Amino acid sequence: MARSSGIPLATKLYHQMMGIEAKKLSQGAAARDAPRLRDVLYYGYRRGFWPFWRGLLFRTRLRRCAGRFFLGRHTNILFPSHLSVGRNVSVGDYVFMNCIGRQGVSLGSDVRIREFGWVQVTSQLTDPGDGLVIGDGTYVGPHCILGAGGGITVGRDVTLGAYVQLLAENHGFSDPGLPANEQGVTRRGIVIEDGCWLGNGVIVLDGVRIGERAVIGAGSVVTKSVPAAAVAVGNPARIIKRTDGSRMSPQAVPGPENATASGTEISGAFGP
Numbered sequence: 001m002a003r004s005s006g007i008p009l010a011t012k013l014y015h016q017m018m019g020i021e022a023k024k025l026s027q028g029a030a031a032r033d034a035p036r037l038r039d040v041l042y043y044g045y046r047r048g049f050w051p052f053w054r055g056l057l058f059r060t061r062l063r064r065c066a067g068r069f070f071l072g073r074h075t076n077i078l079f080p081s082h083l084s085v086g087r088n089v090s091v092g093d094y095v096f097m098n099c100i101g102r103q104g105v106s107l108g109s110d111v112r113i114r115e116f117g118w119v120q121v122t123s124q125l126t127d128p129g130d131g132l133v134i135g136d137g138t139y140v141g142p143h144c145i146l147g148a149g150g151g152i153t154v155g156r157d158v159t160l161g162a163y164v165q166l167l168a169e170n171h172g173f174s175d176p177g178l179p180a181n182e183q184g185v186t187r188r189g190i191v192i193e194d195g196c197w198l199g200n201g202v203i204v205l206d207g208v209r210i211g212e213r214a215v216i217g218a219g220s221v222v223t224k225s226v227p228a229a230a231v232a233v234g235n236p237a238r239i240i241k242r243t244d245g246s247r248m249s250p251q252a253v254p255g256p257e258n259a260t261a262s263g264t265e266i267s268g269a270f271g272p
Helices: 009-018 035-061
Strands: 069-071 074-077 083-085 090-091 096-098 102-106 116-120 131-134 146-147 150-154 166-169 190-192 203-205 230-233 238-242
Touching: 009 035, 035 069, 166 190
Parallel strands: 069 090, 074 096, 083 102, 096 116, 102 131, 116 146, 131 150, 146 166, 150 190, 166 203
Antiparallel strands: 230 238
């Protein structure tokens, strides 16, 4: 197989097709792991050919589009004039997006929203939500739910596993004489900072901030803020260690004055 600068032709073609830095696509890969050219061509056709043309036709309806835009089959984007995308953005098959809101939806470059995702900024046009911002290089796995009524900000290079839910809104329920759906909603917003990894099935509730490079274990329910470089697991999520394996001191825990705008403290016990 032809090579240039020691990189197989098929690998170079794959990097160009994906439009993502080689170091993110080939971490730890040995030369023997280089894909075959026919496999790259097959993958490019099946995964990119029709989404590229659908995106090319649809992009004129967006508020802003900075480059290649891939759009999956049977994807429903309401109010596309409220959606801005960077370059090389992919929205997968069967995704639903309702983008209307005070800020709308902004997707950075190299963002992937995988199949069956659900994004909603506003549920009632008479009560518009805030919006959703996702930074460059972030991956949103299949079947994720992003309810951005109170505003969701997701940083750069974040990984959201399958079935993650970010729910930036709560129903009121203080009056026992009324059903919850007649008591309005509260909104504080969610922030996921750069480099975080949220495992499959994680649920993040309104008012939470997750600090840079934090890791949340699969199936956890995050009710309170998590500091940078922490590992949190469980329901409700509690910190068990730092990402480097060391114990996290209590001083690292955000207090009411600096955790989030709503003053939510971190959840729970500190393990070794």
